Amino acid sequence: MSLPHGLLERDQSCLVVIDVQQYFLAKLPLHERGPLVERIAWIIRVARLLDIPVIATAEDIARDGPMVPELAGELPAGTEIYDKMVFGLMGQADIAAAIAATGRLQCVLVGMETDVCIAHSAIGLMEAGNRVAVISDATATPPPHHEAGLQRMAQAGVTITNTKGLYYEWVRDLATDGRVRPQINRPLPAGLTL
Template sequence: MPLIDRDDSALVIIDVQSNFYPPTRLDVDRQRFQEMVRRIAWITSVADRLAVPVVVTEEDPAVSGHTVAEIREALPAKAVTLAKNAFAVWDNPGIAAAIEATGRTTMVLVGIETDICVAHSAIQLHDAGKRVVVIDDAAYSPGRAHDRGLRRVTGQGIETLSTKELFYDWVRTIECADTFHDTHRDLTPPPGVRL
């Protein structure tokens, strides 16, 4: 597979909402969840500065709340946020239209839950002819469900990358990476991402 081309990429942030998980469900995985949120906020900021379009989904926002503040604050002005009623983003006509409107064919997926909404979205987008990449350290399901979701998508021929790998695919050269870091000193890499 070729490297991920930022000029053909759209970032799809799936359901990282304030009330999606009751606090008791996060007791064991709270740190992993918070690190995922920080990575997504950072990827979103990088996407904004590299002119990568961003589509955000919110599953049943009346119950699950809206996108968490840390990510919402990083969204580009042109980002589109849409309610999601089917688990796969592609099965929601408004979201599918927003994805098509980006004009991009490589979909970079982050969010929750890895084994359901992220997996369903990845599979449906892949079946629709898109190149799909799931950022494995910027997706989340509690416990072993995360690994099961990643196994399912890779079994379908869908790529997985880390946040670090995505960044370097998008910038491609030492000069571009150095220029990005010099220009955007405010973007401190998130936990677990050594650039």
């Protein structure tokens, strides 16, 4: 059993990609959009290489459109993108069931929007008995609300970390790093150093 605030374990983790849709991306400053998608795509690829389950949502697909293709194309084959009709994903039975079905109790959240769907989902997952980590540089919301969302979650006990920290917590040793890094087969996202 892991400590509530100890390191994330890859065999106990699932990755939850929340609402990365053009509708929400278009609200961000232009210079933030591409790097956010690139970072999330890189995290999805790492999760796949480490056999970490990936759950994906898109909010009200009929109104707000699908997950952006750059991310949908990175999802493991056959991954369902859940049509999320609530802000906090634990309020929707099929998504809550999909997370429970992974058998993992550590949920790593990336996506949009930090102060609404990410925060509501993180707090709801914690209330359901999961440990939750939010990746600060792989989540976003229109300025100036990102920091407020991160602070709200931190006050609720959510672990706030970044892409580099997540990578090393999942990989954990030099042998795994040496195996995984070449298989990622894509450049590091802008601003990320390992």
